[in-house]
Each structure stands twice: as C-alpha cells, then as structure tokens.
Amino acid sequence: xxxxxxxxxxxxxxxxxxxxxxxxxxxxxxxxxxxxxxxxxxxxxxxxxxxxxxxxxxxxxxxxxxxxxxxxxxxxxxxxxxxxxxxxxxxxxxxxxxxxxxxxxxxxxxxxxxxxxxxxxxxxxxxxxxxxxxxxxxxxxxxxxxxxxxxxxxxxxxxxxxxxxxxxxxxxxxxxxxxxxxxxxxxxxxxxxxxxxxxxxxxxxxxxxxxxxxxxxxxxxxxxxxxxxxxxxxxxxxxxxxxxxxxxxxxx
Numbered sequence: 473x474x475x476x477x478x479x480x481x482x483x484x485x486x487x488x489x490x491x492x493x494x495x496x497x498x499x500x501x502x503x504x505x506x507x508x509x510x511x512x513x514x515x516x517x518x519x520x521x522x523x524x525x526x527x528x529x530x531x532x533x534x535x536x537x538x539x540x541x542x543x544x545x546x547x548x549x550x551x552x553x554x555x556x557x558x559x560x561x562x563x564x565x566x567x568x569x570x571x572x573x574x575x576x577x578x579x580x581x582x583x584x585x586x587x588x589x590x591x592x593x594x595x596x597x598x599x600x601x602x603x604x605x606x607x608x609x610x611x612x613x614x615x616x617x618x619x620x621x622x623x624x625x626x627x628x629x630x631x632x633x634x635x636x637x638x639x640x641x642x643x644x645x646x647x648x649x650x651x652x653x654x655x656x657x658x659x660x661x662x663x664x665x666x667x668x669x670x671x672x673x674x675x676x677x678x679x680x681x682x683x684x685x686x687x688x689x690x691x692x693x694x695x696x697x698x699x700x701x702x703x704x705x706x707x708x709x710x711x712x713x714x715x716x717x718x719x720x721x722x723x724x
Contacts, residue, residue, distance in 0.1 A: 495525060495526065495527075495528060495716060495717060495718065496528070496568055496569060496715050496716045496717070496718055497528035497529070497530070497566045497567050497568050498516070498528065498529050498530075498567060498568070498569055498570070498571065498593075498712060498715065498716045499529075499530050499531070499532070499559070499562030499563070499565070499567025499568075499569070499570040499571070499590075500512055500513075500529065500530070500531045500532075500562075500570070500571055500573050500712075501531075501532055501534050501555060501558050501559070501562075501570065501571070501572045501573060501577065502531045502532065502533055502534065502573050503532075503533035503534045503535060503536060504534050504535075504536045504539050504572075504573060504574040504576070504577055504686075505536040505574075505652040505653070505655065505686075505687055506536075506655060507652075507655040507687055507689075507690060508573050508574060508652075508686035508687050508689075508705065509531065509533075509573055511686065511689055511705055511709070512571075512573045512686075512705070512708075512709055512712070513529075513531065515705075515706070515709035515710075515713065516529060516709065516712060516713055516716060519709075519710075519713035519716075519717070520713070520716070520717065523717055525717055527716065528566070528716070529716070530562055530565045530566065530567050532558045532561050532562055534554065534555070534558055534577075536574075536652055536653070537653075538551075538554065539551060539574065539576060539577060540576070540616075540649060540652075542554075542580075543576050543579055543616065543618055544617070544618065546618075548579060548580035548582075548583055549580070549583055551577070551579070551580040552580040552583030552584045552587070555572065555577065555580065555584050556584060556587055556588065559584070559588050559589065559590065560589070562590075563589055563590050567590065568590060568591075569590055569591045569592070569593055569715055570588070570590055570591070570592055570593065571592070571593040571595070571708065571712050572584075572592070572595070573686060573705075574685075574686050575595055575596075575615060575616075575619060575624070575684050575685060575686060575704055575705075575708075576615070576616045576618070576619060576685065576686075578594075578595055578596055578625060578627070579618055579619075579622075579625055581594065581596070581625070593708075593711055593712050593715055595704065595707070595708040595711070596624060596625065596627030596628070597627070598707050598708050598710070598711035599624070599627070599628065599682070599684075599702075599704050599707050599708070600627060600628050600629055600630050601630075602702070602707045603628065603630050603631045603702075604630035604631075606680075606702075608631050608679050608680055609631055609632060609679060610631060610632045610633075610634060610676075610677050610678050610679055611628070611631050611632070611633055611634070611678055611679065611680055611681070611682055611702070612633075612634050612635065612669065612672030612673065612676060612678035612680070612681040612682065613633060613634070613635050613672075613681070613682045613684050614636075614644060614648075614665060614668065614669055614672075614681055614682065614683055614684060614685065614688060615644075615648065615682075615683075615684035615685035615688070616645055616648055616649070616685055617641055617642065617644070617645035619684050619685065620635040620636060620641050620644065620645075620684075621635070621641060623635060624682070624684055634672055634676040634677070634678050635672075636668050636671070636672065640668050640671075643664070644665065644668060647661050647664060647665060648685050648687065648688065651687050651688075651690050651691065652685075652687040655687075655690070656690060657690040657691035661691060662691040662692075662695065665688070665691050665692075665697075666691075666695075666697040666698065669681045669697055669699055669701070670697070670698055670699050672699075673699040673700075678699075679700065680699070680700040680701065680702050681699055681700070681701050681702070682701075682702050682704055683701055683702065683703045683704055683705070684704045685704075686704075686705045688703075688705075689703060689705060
C-alpha cells in the first residue's frame with residue numbers, strides 16, 4: 473500500500489499545482505553526471521520559456537561512480553533499488569513522472585519499471601521513435617561500453633545498429649568515463665571520438681551516429697565532427713518537455 477503524504481505536504485503540493493497551471497510536475501534523477509544534469513535542466517527551462525509556461529521540476533542527486541560500478545558489473549537489481557529510493561523521494565516532492573538523466577542508467581530499466589510507483593519517461597522509446605520518424609536505416613552508437621556492446625540495451629527496433637570494434641569500445645568507454653567524472657572534454661578526447669564516429673559512417677555504413685551517453689555533449693556540442701550526429705540526450709529532453717507541458721486533461 474502506498475503511503476499518503478501528510479496534510480501539510482498535500483496542501484503545499486496543491487499550491488504548486490496551481491502555480492504551475494496544472495502542468496506536469498517532472499522529477500529528474502540527476503548527478504549521473506553533474507554536467508548532464510545541468511544539460512537536462514537548461515533544456516527544460518528553455519522549452520518552458522519558449523512555451524511561456526511555468527516549469528514544475530524536482531531533481532535528486534544520484535552518484536555517477538556508483539552507477540558506473542553497477543553498470544560495468546551488471547548489477548541491475550542493485551542499481552534499480554537505488555533509483556527506486558530516489559523515485560520515492562521525487563514522488564514525495566510532488567513529481568508525477570520521472571526521467572533518468574543518463575542512458576547508462578537505463579540498463580536497469582526493466583526492474584525500475586516493474587516497481588516504480590509513478591511512470592518513467594523512457595529515453596530508449598523516445599530515441600526509437602525519433603529514428604523511425606527520420607527513416608534512418610542504419611545508425612552507429614557511441615557511449616559507455618555496455619551501451620555499445622548491447623546496442624543500446626536492445627531498445628532500438630526500428631533500425632540496424634553498428635558499433636565500434638572491441639578495441640575502440642574499450643577506449644571509448646574509458647574516454648567517456650573520464651569526461652563524465654571531470655565534466656570537461658580535452659582536445660585529444662574530442663579528436664579520438666570524432667575519428668571513431670567517422671569510421672562508423674565511412675566503413676560501417678552508418679547514416680548517423682547516436683551520441684548515446686549524456687556527457688558526450690562535452691565533446692560534440694558546437695562542433696563539426698564531419699558526420700551526422702543525433703544527441704540522445706536532446707531527444708530525451710524533448711520527450712520530457714513534451715510531457716511536462718501537458719495539462720492533466722491532456723495526459724494519456
């Protein structure tokens with residue numbers, strides 16, 4: 473049985489709903505990593521500013537080091553339990569739907585979906601819909617090792633997926649992890665990622681390359697890598713914004 477919020481908290485949440493004009497209150501599991509959390513925050517603020525609508529948003533902090541440890545060890549159940557604790561915090565703060573601000577965090581999504589008390593705004597579904605709409609038949613992937621090895625956790629059904637070779641998967645993983653920890657990308661890291669992406673297009677026939685790691689924007693934002701990229705974080709943020717701009721009467 474789900475616990476009910478105290479009357480005082482219920483009153484505060486009702487007041488927040490009035491201020492937000494009845495729009496969706498979104499929760500974000502952030503911190504994985506901090507730069508990615510800022511990207512999601514800025515994107516949602518901008519979307520609501522352009523729409524002229526208030527934003528109801530709550531963010532909780534998750535530990536990127538813990539996530540990466542569990543991801544690389546395949547500890548999906550352990551990470552799901554951590555996320556579910558954060559979801560309970562967000563729900564207590566009034567969040568009606570939740571998004572995980574890292575594609576790497578979606579490795580434990582089946583466990584989270586099974587037990588979450590509120591809906592999850594699923595990045596994998598949003599990306600799959602985007603590729604189908606753009607009619608992309610073959611796509612490359614850059615991201616963490618498990619994301620590349622699993623071809624985005626098997627979440628793409630509308631297109632063929634190609635990934636780097638085993639050596640590059642390992643080096644891309646190391647490069648990505650270093651960027652996520654530091655919140656910056658060096659010129660050598662940027663050049664290496666550009667080279668790998670170009671090989672996916674020139675040698676493997678990818679029509680575009682998915683930037684399937686939220687912190688990859690550190691290397692690619694504002695750059696011209698020489699091939700078409702699709703920023704999965706941007707696709708996810710757009711999906712979250714679309715939900716957060718819906719009123720209760722519009723929700724399905």
